[in-house]
Amino acid sequence: xxxxxxxxxxxxxxxxxxxxxxxxxxWFEKTEVGAGGDVSSKLxxxxxxxxxxxxxxxxxxxxxxSGIIGEGEEQIIIDPxxxxxxxxxxxxxYGTSVAKVNAEGILDAAVVCNLANRDIFxxxxxxxxxxxxxxxxxxxxxxxxxxxxxxLFEKAYANPxxxxxxxxxxxxxxxxxxxxxxxxxxxxxxxxLFMGEFRIYDFAAGLALCEGLEVIVEADYVIxxxxxxxxxKIESLIDQL
Numbered sequence: 001x002x003x004x005x006x007x008x009x010x011x012x013x014x015x016x017x018x019x020x021x022x023x024x025x026x027w028f029e030k031t032e033v034g035a036g037g038d039v040s041s042k043l044x045x046x047x048x049x050x051x052x053x054x055x056x057x058x059x060x061x062x063x064x065x066s067g068i069i070g071e072g073e074e075q076i077i078i079d080p081x082x083x084x085x086x087x088x089x090x091x092x093x094y095g096t097s098v099a100k101v102n103a104e105g106i107l108d109a110a111v112v113c114n115l116a117n118r119d120i121f122x123x124x125x126x127x128x129x130x131x132x133x134x135x136x137x138x139x140x141x142x143x144x145x146x147x148x149x150x151x152l153f154e155k156a157y158a159n160p161x162x163x164x165x166x167x168x169x170x171x172x173x174x175x176x177x178x179x180x181x182x183x184x185x186x187x188x189x190x191x192x193l194f195m196g197e198f199r200i201y202d203f204a205a206g207l208a209l210c211e212g213l214e215v216i217v218e219a220d221y222v223i224x225x226x227x228x229x230x231x232x233k234i235e236s237l238i239d240q241l
Contacts (some may be wrong), residue, residue, distance in 0.1 A: 004109050013135060036079075048078070055078070059072030060161050062200075074100060074101065082178045093114070096112070097111075107208055121142065148189050151193060155196040169233065171233075183208075186210050186225075187213065192223070193221070194221060218224070
């Protein structure tokens with residue numbers, strides 16, 4: 001495990017420890033529009049501060065909240081709280097997303113954590129995708145389900161036409177509202193689908209964790225599945241719109 005991934009894990013453990021007895025009331029306060037275009041909460045900024053403390057030594061940070069922080073040849077792309085609307089609604093599907101791009105422009109590390117259940121996923125240029133729990137030293141290949149019954153469709157609420165087509169094809173889904181986390185669980189579910197504006201903060205780490213899966217990335221949609229036939233079927237449905 002690289003020093004960078006160890007630092008990411010430590011940052012996530014610090015955030016998880018701060019959340020273990022519930023959220024500080026100040027974290028629910030909204031501040032201003034962040035670099036990613038959404039209004040930042042004080043929870044987002046709290047998590048960002050912890051990541052900056054642990055990761056700034058590795059390079060320049062580009063955060064969804066504050067934009068460019070610090071300097072360095074390597075770029076660290078973070079979404080301090082992935083699924084912050086879920087977190088602030090106390091819905092247990094929210095976490096963090098970190099990706100590192102080296103000086104040659106190659107993404108060489110990715111870490112996604114589910115703070116609600118402490119699942120953590122990571123990979124580096126020297127390791128395959130690994131899954132484990134915060135505060136544990138045991139890691140393993142990602143869980144997989146050969147009989148997965150659902151997919152994950154992020155931004156389904158904005159795409160009623162595709163929802164209807166998926167229903168016709170009996171391609172069941174849930175829409176949990178945290179794209180990096182959904183991609184981290186792509187090895188488990190039947191498919192992951194996103195339709196909407198593509199932002200680097202949402203996808204840099206999550207897509208890196210989809211190693212070995214069928215991945216289709218276009219300007220306005222992303223499809224990931226263990227089965228090529230399912231990915232192609234969904235793409236054909238999108239073409240019908």
